Amino acid sequence: xxxxxxxxxxxxxxxxxxxxxxxxxxxxxxxxxxxxxxxxxxxxxxxxxxxxxxxxxxxxxxxxxxxxxxxxxxxxxxxxxxxxxxxxxxxxxxxxxxxxxxxxxxxxxxxxxxxxxxxxxxxxxxxxxxxxxxxxxxxxxxxxxxxxxxxxxxxxxxxxxxxxxxxxxxxxxxxxxxxxxxxxxxxxxxxxxxxxxxxxxxxxxxxxxxxxxxxxxxxxxxxxxxxxxxxxxxxxxxxxxxxxxxxxxxxxxxxxxxxxxxxxxxxxxxxxxxxxxxxxxxxxxxxxxxxxxxxxxxxxxxxxxxxxxxxxxxx
Amino acid sequence: xxxxxxxxxxxxxxxxxxxxxxxxxxxxxxxxxxxxxxxxxxxxxxxxxxxxxxxxxxxxxxxxxxxxxxxxxxxxxxxxxxxxxxxxxxxxxxxxxxxxxxxxxxxxxxxxxxxxxxxxxxxxxxxxxxxxxxxxxxxxxxxxxxxxxxxxxxxxxxxxxxxxxxxxxxxxxxxxxxxxxxxxxxxxxxxxxxxxxxxxxxxxxxxxxxxxxxxxxxxxxxxxxxxxxxxx
Numbered sequence: 001x002x003x004x005x006x007x008x009x010x011x012x013x014x015x016x017x018x019x020x021x022x023x024x025x026x027x028x029x030x031x032x033x034x035x036x037x038x039x040x041x042x043x044x045x046x047x048x049x050x051x052x053x054x055x056x057x058x059x060x061x062x063x064x065x066x067x068x069x070x071x072x073x074x075x076x077x078x079x080x081x082x083x084x085x086x087x088x089x090x091x092x093x094x095x096x097x098x099x100x101x102x103x104x105x106x107x108x109x110x111x112x113x114x115x116x117x118x119x120x121x122x123x124x125x126x127x128x129x130x131x132x133x134x135x136x137x138x139x140x141x142x143x144x145x146x147x148x149x150x151x152x153x154x155x156x157x158x159x160x161x162x163x164x165x166x167x168x169x170x171x172x173x174x175x176x177x178x179x180x181x182x183x184x185x186x187x188x189x190x191x192x193x194x195x196x197x198x199x200x201x202x203x204x205x206x207x208x209x210x211x212x213x214x215x216x217x218x219x220x221x222x223x224x225x226x227x228x229x230x231x232x233x234x235x236x237x238x239x240x241x242x243x244x245x246x247x248x249x250x251x252x253x254x255x256x257x258x259x260x261x262x263x264x265x266x267x268x269x270x271x272x273x274x275x276x277x278x279x280x281x282x283x284x285x286x287x288x289x290x291x292x293x294x295x296x297x298x299x300x301x302x303x304x305x306x307x308x309x310x311x312x313x314x315x
Numbered sequence: 316x317x318x319x320x321x322x323x324x325x326x327x328x329x330x331x332x333x334x335x336x337x338x339x340x341x342x343x344x345x346x347x348x349x350x351x352x353x354x355x356x357x358x359x360x361x362x363x364x365x366x367x368x369x370x371x372x373x374x375x376x377x378x379x380x381x382x383x384x385x386x387x388x389x390x391x392x393x394x395x396x397x398x399x400x401x402x403x404x405x406x407x408x409x410x411x412x413x414x415x416x417x418x419x420x421x422x423x424x425x426x427x428x429x430x431x432x433x434x435x436x437x438x439x440x441x442x443x444x445x446x447x448x449x450x451x452x453x454x455x456x457x458x459x460x461x462x463x464x465x466x467x468x469x470x471x472x473x474x475x476x477x478x479x480x481x482x483x484x485x486x487x488x489x490x491x492x493x494x495x496x497x498x499x500x501x502x503x504x505x506x507x508x509x510x511x512x513x514x515x516x517x518x519x520x521x522x523x524x525x526x527x528x529x530x531x532x533x534x535x536x537x538x539x540x541x542x543x544x545x546x547x
Contacts, residue, residue, distance in 0.1 A: 061544055
């Protein structure tokens with residue numbers, strides 16, 4: 001029996017380093033982002049997310065290492081650049097630009113541009129076409145980026161915190177539009193965000209950066225199945241999670257909730273207990289703050305995270 | 316034509332009022348203001364007066380060059396336009412602006428001469444050191460400094476992007492010092508009189524158009540060193 005061939009890569013990086021003076025914004029990043037999936041690029045402020053996306057988009061030059069987009073170095077490569085679109089938070093526009101100029105410029109440079117769709121999106125986000133971009137609120141500026149990102153229909157679309165300033169309704173509209181448009185026009189999307197709870201269900205794959213290194217690189221479904229929360233009477237919970245790597249623990253009176261990693265058949269028995277999947281945001285917070293993440297970071301790119309502690313085992 | 320170069324040109328023309336018409340509006344305002352001012356001053360006392368009113372066009376094209384390097388370049392890169400394509404496209408548009416500007420100033424000079432210098436002896440475009448000869452020669456002569464203004468603005472904008480304000484201040488200090496040092500060295504080598512004689516012996520069009528154009532090309536090459544790895 002032959003193994004299924006892996007999906008082609010939209011983005012591959014090897015030993016990617018980007019220094020700004022003494023600061024190593026990226027420090028040896030090895031990542032492979034499969035084509036046709038929605039990837040979450042997560043991490044705290046200053047983790048290196050924006051630098052990573054700018055390198056992928058050919059907007060910066062690596063200090064060392066390699067980045068390939070659809071098999072080619074993206075820097076000043078017209079064919080590759082025509083196939084990607086980076087929507088940046090805080091994008092600056094030329095002097096005198098109005099909303100309609102942004103859309104006109106995108107139409108000039110984006111081979112897959114759908115002007116009718118852009119018009120519908122602009123109307124949905126209440127963007128006045130003749131308003132100068134310097135007069136737009138932060139949320140409206142974000143909406144302009146969202147419209148460009150979606151209507152470009154680029155085979156690789158990179159959103160860098162695209163919804164800062166957008167209210168909850170507008171953010172939900174963005175998620176709905178993204179999902180609907182992906183269904184009609186499948187492509188590779190990378191979402192860099194802090195709002196893990198909101199985008200968690202959209203993601204097929206997650207990369208967590210921390211201080212310029214890959215802390216976690218995992219398939220989202222696998223990640224979701226890697227941990228559970230067990231809630232119930234303390235004694236029963238302790239019995240159920242015995243021997244499982246513990247990620248977090250909360251206690252309220254006689255009730256305790258323990259988040260443990262599970263693998264294969266190591267699922268806690270559910271008799272009299274509530275066993276729930278862990279929301280992606282909680283899981284990533286646990287993995288990146290419990291010390292287990294640091295272990296994973298030492299083995300950059302590794303999907304498995306070593307436990308900090310094992311219930312019933314030596315600490 | 317290379318698609319990237321054409322895209323860069325079209326990207327500039329997304330805002331035609333700012334990219335193309337604004338320098339002409341600035342020139343028109345300057346001409347109008349000069350006419351009004353000198354018509355009032357010389358009322359009843361006509362005499363030949365020369366002003367630098369047309370240099371408003373040079374200033375506006377310099378500002379356009381700065382903006383093209385500081386604001387439009389990073390945006391173009393973010394849209395996937397290659398740096399080389401952007402520089403060539405912007406250069407092409409600068410040449411077009413300079414040629415159109417040269418022709419416009421030649422027309423202005425013809426109007427000026429035809430109206431007895433606006434009826435008040437005012438020389439705006441009819442400045443001998445800027446252009447001489449027939450209309451076509453004058454248009455070519457006017458174009459050189461206009462191209463230099465575009466290239467100078469782009470070079471300054473590139474320096475600003477690359478090194479920030481401290482870099483610009485350093486440039487503003489070092490460049491005059493370098494020019495002064497070169498002038499001192501040249502005078503010491505050849506003598507001031509010989510040098511002036513040599514310059515005076517050059518054809519007018521060479522001084523008015525060729526040298527500024529060569530200098531503009533030098534600035535464009537220097538700007539390329541800052542543009543080729545520019546970030547968005």
